Amino acid sequence: MQLRHARGWELWFRRVRVAGLAAKRFGRWLTEAGFEVPDRVAPDGPIAYTVRAPIPRAGAHPTLEPVSGTTCAWRPPRFTAS
Numbered sequence: 001m002q003l004r005h006a007r008g009w010e011l012w013f014r015r016v017r018v019a020g021l022a023a024k025r026f027g028r029w030l031t032e033a034g035f036e037v038p039d040r041v042a043p044d045g046p047i048a049y050t051v052r053a054p055i056p057r058a059g060a061h062p063t064l065e066p067v068s069g070t071t072c073a074w075r076p077p078r079f080t081a082s
Contacts, residue, residue: 003011028035 003014006014
């Protein structure tokens with residue numbers, strides 16, 4: 001079942017079930033010594049979407065290659081009747 005096709009009572013039942021599972025995990029985290037929250041580890045270096053790394057392709061033209069990856073709206077020339 002996809003959520004967009006679910007009825008109101010089905011969504012309510014799902015929320016109750018998810019909340020129950022979260023409460024069960026939280027209770028287990030409080031009581032058991034071996035069940036711990038994993039440490040959050042942030043990678044070193046710049047954020048991935050800010051890095052621009054060129055990907056060389058065989059047979060690519062050195063002048064045209066840098067602009068070949070950009071999104072451009074190419075349109076044919078517009079001819080007007082005189």
